[in-house]
Amino acid sequence: MALLEVRDLVIDIPTEAGVLHAVSGISFAVERGETLAIVGESGSGKSLTSLALMNLLPKRAQRRAARISFDGIDLQTISAGGMRKLRGNRMAMIFQEPMTSLNPAYTIGNQLMEALTCHRKVSQREARDRAVHLLEKVGITAADRRLSQYPHQLSGGLRQRVMIAMALMCGPDLIIADEPTTALDVTIQAQILHLLADLQKEFGMAVILITHDLGVVARVADTVGVMYAGRLVETGAARAVFKHPRHPYTRGLLDCIPVPGRTVPGMPLGAIRGQVPNLIGKLEGCAFRNRCDFAAPECAGAIPLAHPEPGHDVRCVRLPELEASA
């Protein structure tokens, strides 16, 4: 049984102009120890998806699903108290903005130790030792001294390391990392990603990595889900998706980034024409069809799932024509 299973997740946000369908019926699963990367542009609903798993959505957002289960526990019927026992304890989260995600009024040590003491009956001493141990694990030197520092005294990269250490405090089974490197410098980004990958191997956690950066995915993910306009348009093993992207949107995305071996030197990078559709109101058919070079009348109808190879799912009705043209 998968550690996390999500079936037909829907997130609706009522607005003045109508209901915004931020996420419309996505399904995925994560096995223990596996890294799933969810890739998409901003506004594709990937961050909301991650918040929905933790039940941390903004109040006005509405979550529905056929099933959301974590280690056999139904997260839809769980009590608020029960969910709290899971959060930070068995499923932890790393956020996008390390600069603002730490409370400015408390020391690093206080905030780290609290993550452990609110779930386990441990002494201050033990919590402190654990915090020091993990700060060292995430590569922070002079960890003992850092504990008494305030967030504003740390750089963005250090703060994100602290956030990661905080997520590890209770030794979770699943870490959800929502664009953990977006706000950081490029050099720091690589360090943090390697750190995450190393820690995952060491602790055997499952990781859901939310990102818009395909380069990141290529390096760390086992499985990839590509999101567009609130739907998963393609899922599959990371290597398969990168080697042979099936969905026109995935292809477009891959053409936009330079990949060693794929991109021909000297040739211009690709671009996807048009704009992400407005998600307010009912949206039928393929959401990508107005930007797609292969769009046909049938794209406005229901889009069944295609399975071009085992474990590789694509939501596109024009797959045969696509394969033929490639």
Added chain:
Amino acid sequence: MLAFTLRRLVVAFSVALTVSVIAFVLLHLSGDLATSIAGAEASPAQVAEVRHQYGLDRPLTVQYLDWLWRALHLDFGNSFYFRDSVVSLIATRMPVTLTLGAISLAISLIIAVPLGVLAAVFRGTIIDRLALTFCVLGQAIPTFCLGLGLIIIFAVNLRWLPVSGTAGWQNYVLPSVALGWYAVPAVMRLSRNGMLEVLSADYIRTARAKGLSPAAVVLKHALRNAIIPVVALAAVQFGFMLGGSIVVEAVFSMHGVGHLAWEAIARNDFPVVQAVVLILAAIYITLTFLADVINALLDPRMRVA
């Protein structure tokens, strides 16, 4: 932190100096001082004598510096009307006003902060709406109307509390409510807005993601950050209350500094007026300075600034 404190100190001093100039000007605009001191029936010769004796024939800047020097030693001269030294007049009246201000501030904080926090935590619910309605209504009731209303209800009809005076603690209840009421809307709005802002902060989401209980999230992570601006406002409001106590003291016939200033203004006794203005301003400046420093202490980000 030290640089910050010093900077604030310099500002506080220069503001105090400016206020002293204003107070001095106020005194000199009130009419010819020599005539006031000598009395209405004095002959021109007597007035000239007084003018010379009090140094009122010197240049204004010299008079100002001399006055400032004596003011710094708490010597504000004598009252024209009360025939007593201004300092002793104020000293005997100050306890009433300070007590009134302190109780009023306590009352308004006890009402306003929890109300504002509750309104923010339960944003958009009936609790929030009631708190905001209370706020708008509160702002519309003038202090003196509220004071008179309280007298009619609690002193005259119910006979629970005395109408006026300063005899015992019972005398302070109604005036403090009337004076504290005025600050409730401002403090409540600030606590509510501060809390709303903090509750939508990323670190609150982090705290929730840790699995902390809602109470721990609000009380530990949100309140401390939301309360920081309230400290500054409380100091400001205390200053306003001392200034505003003039109305309440008049309504409840409490012989505090406000009442003294009111009588003095009505009798053109400006040595008293300028001294009260100066002292109240000095208290306000000191309070806001202290509030800034306390703020900086509460907010670790400001300590290095």
Added chain:
Amino acid sequence: MTDMAPTTAPTTAPSAETALDLPPPRRSPALALLRRGLRHGGLVAGGVILLLIVGLALAAPLVAPHDPYAQELSRRMVPPIWQAKGNWDYLLGTDKLGRDYLSRLLYGARISLLIGAVTVLISGVIGTTLGVCAGYFGGRVDAVLSYIVTTRLALPVVLVALASAALVGSSLQGVIIVLGLLLWDRFAVVTRSATQQIAGSDYIAAAKAIGCSTPRLILTEVLPNILNPLIVVATLEMAHAILLEAALSFLGLGVQPPLPSWGLMIAEGKQYMFFSPWVIAIPATALVFLVLAINLVGDGLRDVTAPENRN
């Protein structure tokens, strides 16, 4: 492992191929503002009460049943109509000099509104000038302004207003001038921060780049863009001025008798309040309603025009 289960089948056939390209419905900004305003309960309620009071004040000579200054010593302290000894000639009774209370109340509204409006005009001009300059030029100018505002806030306003009113002579004009010169601080603070936001924006940089003069920039680019917060402060300060005038008049150093200021009516009624509470209850209620209405309008305008409410 990953499995994308089919989503629910569409219930209706997609109508148009271009359905995805439909832009979000647009309304004209002014119309949207009006719609939001009309949906704001507080704004509507406050607006209706305020319009009513303004209307009655303007029409006072037409609707007032008596001359507000005419004394009828044989008919002193007639209670209002809902009390046992009420008299239909004097709906709200008469005061200690036998003047019709309703007529005085109506004419009193004119005084409150006049003081509120003119005070706000004076203090608004002072505060906006200071605030815009500080926000636009920044640096030293800003430091000087924040110093002036700090000094102004350090002065106990009621006390200074009372003392100044006593110095310039207690009168309607005196009160207006004193309050106008004292109540500009919030204007300065609000316009300063609003201007700061605009001064840093790209369109100001663009306007500078094409060589617009500074006064022109301030008049054509800054002022129109800080109008919303300015109007909100103006309403709230109007309420503040009206309250202060009432307090000054109540303390005997504001508007002088026989003018029918509401604060003065309350002061004059104070000696009778133990036996005839209506003497102060009537003008106090009028005062509360007026201030409440203005505050509701101000808060409502803020809610409706605040940028964070626009989506």
